[in-house]
Amino acid sequence: MRFSDLFLGLVVLGGAALLFWAAxxxxxxxxxxxxxxxxxxxxxxxxxxxxxxxxxxxxxxxxFPLVEATWVREPGAPFRAGATIALVLAYLVLAPLLGFVLAATITLFGLFMLVRVRPVTGAAVAAVTALIIHLSFSLLLRVPLPRGLVEGLLP
Structure with a gap:
């Protein structure tokens, strides 16, 4: 799906207004x-x-048209869109059970597989990314993330 710059600009302006109002x-x-x-x-x-x-x-x-949905005609695109939503929902279910690091690693690995990243590369990048995000949020920002098996081994 392609959005025109006019559509995106108006959405960003609206988001900025909402953020300013909330802040x-x-x-x-x-x-x-x-x-x-x-x-x-x-x-x-x-x-x-x-x-x-x-x-x-x-x-x-x-x-220019505000929105063009050309991606829908690509083979497998509706499946990938549905799988992305399913992976996010799976994260919401898995995070309280497994902890952030494992749930995020599984979710990221699934997303990497959808975009055809090599499995070994996808697994490594997913694990490292989940660890970096966890350490950034827990140590630097002091934001509590769901704890699980892996988080018990980390600082």
């Missing part, structure tokens, strides 16, 4: 000139700038 309700930090809303507001401003650039460029380029 405006976050509390400020007493005694500081910035608070919990600082990063989301800056992100919203960056998104708004990108959306504006996309929208202006599309208007200058002239007419």
């Amino acid at each position: 405006s309700g976050l509390p400020s930090v007493p005694g500081q000139s910035y608070g919990a809303d600082t990063f989301p507001v800056l992100t919203a401003a960056g998104l708004a700038a990108c959306g504006f650039i996309l929208t202006v460029g599309a208007v200058r380029a002239g007419p």
